[in-house]
Amino acid sequence: MAQTLTILGLESSCDDTAAAVIRQSDGAGAEILSSIVAGQADLHATFGGVVPEIAARAHTEKLDHCVEAALDKADVTLAEIDAISVTAGPGLIGGVLAGVMCAKGLAAATGKPLIGVNHLAGHALTPRLTDGLDFPYLMLLVSGGHCQFLIAHSPIKFTRLGGTIDDAPGEAFDKTAKLLGLPQPGGPSVEAEALTGNAKAIVFPRPLLDRADCDMSFSGLKTALLRARDSIVAEKTGLTTADRANLCAGFQAAVTDVLAEKSRRALQHYLDLNPAKPAFAVAGGVAANQAIRAGLKSVAEAASVAFIAPPLALCTDNAAMIAWAGLERFRLGLTDDMTLAARPRWPLDQSSPAMLGSGKRGAKA
Ligand code: KG4
Ligand code: ZN
Numbered sequence: 384m385a386q387t388l389t390i391l392g393l394e395s396s397c398d399d400t401a402a403a404v405i406r407q408s409d410g411a412g413a414e415i416l417s418s419i420v421a422g423q424a425d426l427h428a429t430f431g432g433v434v435p436e437i438a439a440r441a442h443t444e445k446l447d448h449c450v451e452a453a454l455d456k457a458d459v460t461l462a463e464i465d466a467i468s469v470t471a472g473p474g475l476i477g478g479v480l481a482g483v484m485c486a487k488g489l490a491a492a493t494g495k496p497l498i499g500v501n502h503l504a505g506h507a508l509t510p511r512l513t514d515g516l517d518f519p520y521l522m523l524l525v526s527g528g529h530c531q532f533l534i535a536h537s538p539i540k541f542t543r544l545g546g547t548i549d550d551a552p553g554e555a556f557d558k559t560a561k562l563l564g565l566p567q568p569g570g571p572s573v574e575a576e577a578l579t580g581n582a583k584a585i586v587f588p589r590p591l592l593d594r595a596d597c598d599m600s601f602s603g604l605k606t607a608l609l610r611a612r613d614s615i616v617a618e619k620t621g622l623t624t625a626d627r628a629n630l631c632a633g634f635q636a637a638v639t640d641v642l643a644e645k646s647r648r649a650l651q652h653y654l655d656l657n658p659a660k661p662a663f664a665v666a667g668g669v670a671a672n673q674a675i676r677a678g679l680k681s682v683a684e685a686a687s688v689a690f691i692a693p694p695l696a697l698c699t700d701n702a703a704m705i706a707w708a709g710l711e712r713f714r715l716g717l718t719d720d721m722t723l724a725a726r727p728r729w730p731l732d733q734s735s736p737a738m739l740g741s742g743k744r745g746a747k748a
Contacts (some may be wrong), residue, residue, distance in 0.1 A: 388713060389416075391453065391489070392706025395442040395482035395527060396474025396502045398423045398433045402449035404457035405512070406462070407710060413512050416457030418696070418703040419449045428567065439477025446485045451723070453702070456591040461493050466718065468709020471499030472726030474528075487721055497717055498709040498716040503731045505704035507535050510664035512707040513693040517660050521653040521688075522647060523679065526667030527553030527568070528697070532597050532649040533731060534656070538711035543732035544649045545597025552638050552669045553603040559608050559634050563627050573631045574619045576671050578633030585611050587637035589644070597649045599641055607633055643678040650686045664691040670701045689746035 387408045394401040401420040407413035423441045427433050435617070452461060454461065457563050471484035472479050479581025483499070490497035512518040522533045531546030550558075553570055565576065587607050590600040608630060615626050622630075663683040669675060670692055683690035698701060 387709055388465045389459060389463055390706040390710045390713065391450070391461075391467050392500075392702040392704070392709055393446065393467070393469040393482045393486050393702060394502070394505070394702040394705045395446060395485075396439050396470045396472070397478065397700055398427060399700040400442045400445040400455035401700065401705075402446070402510050403706050404453050404459055404704055405706040405710065407664065409529070410717050412515055413511075413710065415703045415705060416459065417453045417455075418701055419452045419456065420696075420701055421445045421449055421742050424568070429635055433475065435477055436474045438475055438731040439481055442478045442481035442495070446481060449702075450485070450489070458608070459502050461489070461495075464495055464497055466496040466709060466713050467493075468498040468500050468706050468712075470502045470505065470646075470705050471719075471723055472501065472729035474727065476725060476727040479727070480680055483723060483725045487723065491721070495724060496713070497720065498712050498717070499719045499723040500705050500708040500712065501731055502584055503529065503703070504538070504541070504707045504742070505730075507541060507731065508538060508691050508708045508711060509697050509704045510662070510691045511711070512704065513697055514664075515663065516662050516690050518690060519653070519656055519658050520662040520664055520691075521649055521666045521729050523642070523649070523663070523670075525552055525642065525665060525669040525675075527557065527669075529597060529667060530601070532645070534653055538708070539713060539717070541731045542734075543730070544652050545599070545645065546602060547593075549600050549601045549602040550605070552601050552642070553667070555605050555634075555638065556669065558605040559631070562609055562612055563622070563630060564603070565627075570669060570672060573635060574630035574674070576628050577635045577674070578628075580628030580630070582632040582636035584629035585633040585645045587611075587633050589637055589640050592641065592644055595648065597645050597652070599645055601638065604634060604637055607725035635672070639675050641727040643682050645683045646679055647686070650682065650688060654686065660692055661686075661688040663688045664693070666693060666698045670698045671695050
C-alpha cells in the first residue's frame with residue numbers, strides 16, 4: 384500500500400552536524416525537503432585534524448539548531464514527521480552519542496519511532512535516493528575516513544569486497560597538503576595544484592596492485608611524497624611552484640590508478656552476480672576529485688556498467704542520506720527502541736574480516 388513517509392535524519396559522527404527532512408511516497412522518488420549541514424572546520428583548523436572532544440561539544444551545541452532549521456526549511460512540524468533516523472555509528476563516539484541522545488529525546492517527546500542507522504549504509508544507499516538505483520549495485524566509498532568496495536544487495540545487506548588496510552585516500556590527500564604547506568582540506572588544494580603539474584615528473588608507487596584482491600593501502604604514498612619533497616628541497620634548497628604541482632600531480636595519479644585498478648577487480652566480482660541493471664556508484668568527499676572520477680568512470684564504461692556519482696553535497700557527510708537509510712529501514716519494519724546504542728565501530732558487512740586501522744576521521748570499518 385502506498386504510504387507517504389516524512390523522515391527526519393540526524394548526523395554527527397565526525398565533524399559535520401547535520402539534520403535533514405526527506406519525503407517519499409511508496410514507489411516514487413524521494414524528495415529532500417531540507418538538508419542542513421553545519422561544519423566545524425574552523426574549530427579544528429589549528430589542530431591539523433578533528434579533535435574528538437571539541438567535535439562532540441560542538442555537535443551537542445549545534446544539533447537542536449540544525450533540527451530546527453531543517454524543520455523550518457522543510458516547512459514541516461515535528462508532528463508531521465513519521466520517524467526519527469539517526470547515525471548510531473561508526474564514528475567518533477562523543478559525536479555519535481550526541482546525535483543518538485538528541486534523537487532519543489525527540490522520539491521520547493513526540494512518541495515517534497526511532498531508527499538507528501549505520502553511517503556507511505547512509506553513504507552506500509545514497510545512489511538510491513539520488514538515482515533510484517536497483518539492487519544489487521557496486522559501491523566505492525572513498526572519503527577522509529572510509530575506503531571500501533561494497534556490493535549493496537538490499538537496504539540491510541552489503542558485501543565488502545575489500546578496502547584500505549591503513550589510511551583512507553582523503554587522509555592521504557590531507558597529509559600531502561600538509562607536507563606541501565597547502566590549505567586544508569587537502570583534497571581540493573592538491574587537486575588544484577595538480578592541474579598545472581606533470582604527473583610523470585615524479586613517479587609514485589602503486590601499492591598492493593601486485594595483489595589480486597580489492598584491498599588498498601595509501602599510507603606509503605605519503606611517505607613517498609615526504610621523501611620526494613625532501614630530496615627536491617635538499618637539491619635545490621626549496622620547492623618551486625612547478626615542483627609542488629608535479630608532486631601533487633604524481634601523487635594524485637597514483638591514487639587514481641590504484642582506485643581505478645581495484646575498481647576493475649571489484650567490478651569483475653560484482654558482474655559475477657549477473658545484475659539486471661549493472662551500476663557502479665561512488666560516494667565520499669574524494670569522489671569530488673575530477674581526475675579520480677574520470678578514472679573510475681572509464682573503468683565502468685569499459686565494463687559496460689552505468690557510473691553514478693551523486694551530487695557532491697550528498698557524497699560528503701549529510702543527514703539526507705541518514706534520513707533516506709532510515710526510511711529504507713522503516714519500510715522494512717525495522718525500528719529501534721531506547722536501548723539503541725552509539726557504536727564507535729560498526730562494520731556494514733559483519734561477515735567479512737574486520738578492517739585494520741582507525742583514521743583521524745573515525746573508524747574505517
Ligand atoms: O566525505 P567527507 O566530506 O568526510 C569524511 O571523510 O567522512 O570527505 C572529506 C575528505 C577529505 O579528506 C578531503 O580532503 C577529501 O575528502 N576531498 C578530496 C577532494 N575534496 C574533498 N580529495 C581529493 N580531491 C578532492 N577534490
Ligand atoms: Zn562519511
